[in-house]
Amino acid sequence: MNGNDRAGEFGPIYLPALQRIRDLWLELEPLVDETAYDDVVAPTELQISLSDGLGDAENARLDIQWSELGLYSFHYVDSNDVNWRFDRHPNTHSPEIHFHPPPEAATMDAEPSCIDVTEVSLVTRAVHAMWRTAYEDDALDRLNSASNPP
Template identity: 85%
Template structure:
């Protein structure tokens, strides 16, 4: 997520939340290839690599941030350049909790998110469940995928 996308305070990264998110994805998703942090000393992002992606994508990655203030970003990108994001942060383009639909996850295309919980495990499970449903239904077209954020 771009810093330009945020209009208010996001807060410092909360490492215990990133660790919990990592553990949940490892528990829930058999397609997880690897997990890593962008910096081993002072991580700001968890990266989850998947061995497959939506539709014809050969692989995918989730870049995840979670702050001490409970702000977050789950950004999906795959080898077919499909992007979408579930975010919670202050901004000028939409409600605080919002979804940027595929295929480019444009800032101006944000819409209200169907995720109305804020606890790290529940948000993670919701994002995973929506990703898994799209994956199993081979559902990557813009109209169908955008329902992930408004279902």
């Protein structure tokens, strides 16, 4: 997770949100290989490993943070080093809810996110829908293309 592009407070991690996100991905996505937290005692990140990635990537991982303030980061990286992120946090370079496009998910390339919802289950379903659309269409440009998913 690249937290250095945040301005202002992100807030403490909200574990019930990470648990809900994990449960939804397990329910929605057959390519989930495993899920884990970065720290079993005091988790700050949920990691979801996928058995396939976008394009010709052999596998992928989502690193997810959700704070008590309702701020989040869904960061995708795959075996081809393709990165993208859906984020909601204060910053100086883009709207609070934004998308960092592939392949680098560079801080200064952030653009407004197509995800307008803010509730944890809806955001999770929206990120999943965007990932699944890009996966099935083999098209990275589909990641931030929907009209207010899910």
